[in-house]
Amino acid sequence: MPPAAATPAELDALQAQLTQRLLESGEWDRIKFVLAAKLNDSGWTDDMRNRSKERARTIEPLSFNALLEEMLPPAQTSIPLAIRRDVIALIRGYIDQQIE
Amino acid sequence: MNGIQGCPHIAALVGLGDLASGPLRKFQEVVAWEARRAQQAKTVGATRKKVSIPFCSTCKVPLPRPFVCLHCSYAGCWRSGHVSEHLQESQHIFCADVTTGSIFCSDCKDFIYHARVDELYRAAVVTEEEKQTRFQVAKKPRERFQSWVPTAHDVVALENAATIPCQRRRGLLNLGQTCFMNVVLQSFIHNPLLRNYFLGDKHNNRSCKIEEDCTCCEMDKLFTEIFSDEPTAFGPVTFLVTTWRKSTELAGYQQQDAHEFFISTLNNIHSSSRGSTNISCNCIVHSTFAGQLQSDVVCERCGNETSTVDPMLDISLELRGKPGEVAAGENTLTTCLKRYTQREKLGSKQYSCSKCGKSGQQEASKRMSIRKLPPVLSFQFKRFEHKGDKSVSRKIDTRVRFPAILDMAPFTTHVVKNAEKENSNGSMSAYPGPITMYEYDLFAVINHEGQINNGHYTNYARYEDEWYRFDDDKVTAASLGSVLASPAYMCFYVKRHLDYKPYTTPSYVLKRENEVAREKEIEREKELSSIKELEDALLATV
16 A cells, blocks of 8 residues: 555556556456446437537537537536446456555 | 538548558558457456557556557657647647547647548458457358459449439338338338448349339339439338238238338348348348347256257347336336346246156246347337237337447357356456447437327438438438437347458359359250251251
8 A cells, every 4th residue: 555645746656557557457448348338328428429419510610629628527427426436446446456 | 512621631641542651551550559459458357468558658658548640659648738749849740549540630730530531440440350250150260351443344334324413311201101111111221231232233123033013123113212313202102012912911001010011021022032042041131130049948957958049130129117017227228138138937837858858847947149140130129019819909108218339249149158157247358359240330210109000100310420300201300319319119220340251152143153054054955956956857868
């Protein structure tokens, strides 16, 4: 476990190391797959696709960044709580395995 | 035009002749790299091997979603702006998101689209996927996809062809309670495999040998009408008449069931297809819709398992929320499929085990799964309850939620059996082959509103990325949201990427070749016998 008063730099380094391990072991892809499947099953993915597409018809001027800026906040807040909990649990489970 | 212009920079690059230009070749390489990495990530969990991953050239963090410069070896993060900074500083124009194949132009300051780039992306991804899949039965590799290249003959034919503008979205006139037919015809019109077959002139109604009531000819005529320059609604009169004659149970002016018409028409197209057979048919109907269902029955007593495989053209799903049932949550296509493929107990009267011997005494359980996925999946929600005599029915109106993208892997025989063994709970490492092999995209939905006897059918259908609502002759633009909220009776999905098995000559070609060979043989015999007659006559005079 990192010491209680870890500096931001130390936390960043730790996060980078964990990200690397997640990617190299394929665990990142497995967790991402579960997340994508749950989001699609709940209708969130289709809802976001629909809202983005319909918004893109009227947003002026149209650019990816303008659309992302508008759609990102509601995308993040509308993720069902249960899915958020489940995926965090998966990530936490992996991290617990990695750190003694 | 409506003021939307493409990116001139990518157009210039494509104009150079794509693969000669470094950036587009690099684009294909990085896209292929990502497809390989994704496949590796699926399987690497069990071993101690590591997948090689890129790091941001600016800040050195590992990249779950790399953006790659197409002009040099730079890879970086998008969100923190590192890759945009690189493009500015080194005056490089394009970078690509390897996960989706999207290209960003730093001059236009936006993600851009070009049809050629889209083609290159799909070609690179499909090529990688082909390498990653082997057929379970034959262990042979997939047939490699090849783009169509026109022959000299084709080029001449194309040069002499006249192009016409066509709306491609035509309404169909209601000929008197025929909305049940119109919605199914629209689902055929927007079915890419059926469309390509008939537009590819595979069954030409003018040269067809069948004298009358040929449903294939009716389909050919229908596609000709839809893809003509006539924008007003079309009345499929001859289609209706042919249907009445071939399927007498559907004749008459009362409202019929769209699903019945659907199945009936598929059978009529099959039987009027040249070279169609009763077993392993590869006519257009079977090539498009035919899958296989596997039913595994396990004797609870001795564990003996028997499997049967049956052909299927579509899947009919039971709904929850019937009167008398405890409503347990939402009805979704996924939950319906889960119920369809779950293990269920058979009544002791229904089963007798060949191994245990004692008949009708044991308990057994049965499980359905999909052994072979067809290119087009059709689902019907069983909304109409028939109680004995056909006239006494009831409609189940519960809403069903269905997705625009459907992953069928969890319902395939292979994954279902795996899940039972390891209890692996939907892990993607159980999927043999790349995930896209199991992905389907929704392209048509048939809706039914009202009661059985005075209801109305309408449908939604998609062309490329746009959805339209069809209400007989009235066609309007629609949003994905309205499609997914509609009261669905039938849904049609098409496989994201087609996978081809090793090439075999189609039965209709073989049949034609046999006919030609036989005709030649008859000619030869005629010739030989007339020569012999001549010789005999000559000998007689001697």
